[in-house]
Amino acid sequence: MILVTGGAGFIGSNFVLNWLAQSAEPVLNLDKLTYAGNLGNLAALKDDARHVFVRGDIGDGAVLTRLLNEHQPRAIVHFAAESHVDRSIHGPAEFIQTNVVGTFALLEATRAYWSALSENAQKAFRFLHVSTDEVYGSLGADDPAFSETTPYAPNSPYSASKASSDHLVRAYHHTYGLPVLTTNCSNNYGPRQFPEKLIPLMIVNALAGKPLPVYGDGQNVRDWLYVGDHCAAIRAVLEKGISGEVYNIGGNAEMKNLDVVHTLCNVLSTLRPGRDYASQITFVKDRPGHDRRYAINADKIRRDIGWQPVETFESGLTQTVRWYLDNESWLTNITSKAYQQWIDLQYARP
Ligand code: NAD
Ligand code: DAU
Numbered sequence: 194m195i196l197v198t199g200g201a202g203f204i205g206s207n208f209v210l211n212w213l214a215q216s217a218e219p220v221l222n223l224d225k226l227t228y229a230g231n232l233g234n235l236a237a238l239k240d241d242a243r244h245v246f247v248r249g250d251i252g253d254g255a256v257l258t259r260l261l262n263e264h265q266p267r268a269i270v271h272f273a274a275e276s277h278v279d280r281s282i283h284g285p286a287e288f289i290q291t292n293v294v295g296t297f298a299l300l301e302a303t304r305a306y307w308s309a310l311s312e313n314a315q316k317a318f319r320f321l322h323v324s325t326d327e328v329y330g331s332l333g334a335d336d337p338a339f340s341e342t343t344p345y346a347p348n349s350p351y352s353a354s355k356a357s358s359d360h361l362v363r364a365y366h367h368t369y370g371l372p373v374l375t376t377n378c379s380n381n382y383g384p385r386q387f388p389e390k391l392i393p394l395m396i397v398n399a400l401a402g403k404p405l406p407v408y409g410d411g412q413n414v415r416d417w418l419y420v421g422d423h424c425a426a427i428r429a430v431l432e433k434g435i436s437g438e439v440y441n442i443g444g445n446a447e448m449k450n451l452d453v454v455h456t457l458c459n460v461l462s463t464l465r466p467g468r469d470y471a472s473q474i475t476f477v478k479d480r481p482g483h484d485r486r487y488a489i490n491a492d493k494i495r496r497d498i499g500w501q502p503v504e505t506f507e508s509g510l511t512q513t514v515r516w517y518l519d520n521e522s523w524l525t526n527i528t529s530k531a532y533q534q535w536i537d538l539q540y541a542r543p
Pocket of ligand 1: 200202
């Protein structure tokens, strides 16, 4: 079996669902169920014996040791993290705790478990660390896209915590020989994304007739990747990646935020006509330290692993909007009191 951390979150749950749709190999899913974790994401697996869910913290060494020894996974795919940049600006401590200290605890428990495996099992074992393109910092309009050799220059508490975890993973390979893989991916979107991130937040607000809050001048650029394509990339790297290597993953879909929001309004107008969604666009104060542009050079994963995205931004966005329109109860459950408190804090007038 494989151990997945953070498998009740956005990308992790999509990964677990995709994995079990394509493979008979069971998944042990360790998730703390923070505000971002949601067992409703995994409802389709309720009666599936191949999915074993454990509520727990990656920072809890005793739980990790017990789970590893009991279930003997052949690989770990590590998604668990605090993932929202704006939250890291309001409260960085949790990001250091989970992303840095938690990843360290996971690496330590993994090292002890892996050291005791047979030589063949040690060779076959993989620790795949899911990271972000934000560790590379911010690009100017004409700079070349991030490659695997771009120097790290994280700018937010979130990206600094992810960069720290990347360095720890690298060190465990270099020093102890732990067979690790690191992936640095661009902005994901798709079903089951918590509506604090740009695309689901805009969908929720658009449908509710609320303002669509664009930070600053709306000209910041992100590279967008459909979550199903990210999951396929991770599976491919797990299967074919070379131990110790880093793979950048991107969607070849650089877009300015304002263009993303306009495209979304157009998709909504087609699938749920009756409102002038674009008229709800509102410019709000900028994110402090807001990175201007991210772009991914994904040549290495295309060349060495043979992966490339299947969805275009338009096809992925249409599927995404359709999913949110078809899953209103998921949204109702998500948009709890705690969610409202976050929205009030983040979008309160200065
Ligand atoms: P998410 O916030 O939706 O989900 C994170 C999950 O981790 C949640 O289920 C949460 O309960 C769990 N978790 C948090 N702290 C934990 C802890 N201490 N122990 C166990 N579980 C814990 O995040 P996401 O968007 O799905 O991102 C998953 C991973 O992918 C993260 O590592 C993130 O840095 C990375 N990533 C995300 C994106 C993106 O666009 N969303 C892009 C590139 C990389
Ligand atoms: O690049 C990968 C990263 O993408 C991941 O590592 C992070 O986990 C993920 O959250 C995402 O980070 P971003 O900060 O790029 O995503 P977010 O959806 O928060 O914002 C996308 C862009 O939209 C960014 O330029 C800020 C802007 N934005 C965001 C929100 C929430 C707005 O203009 N208005 C908003 O209300």
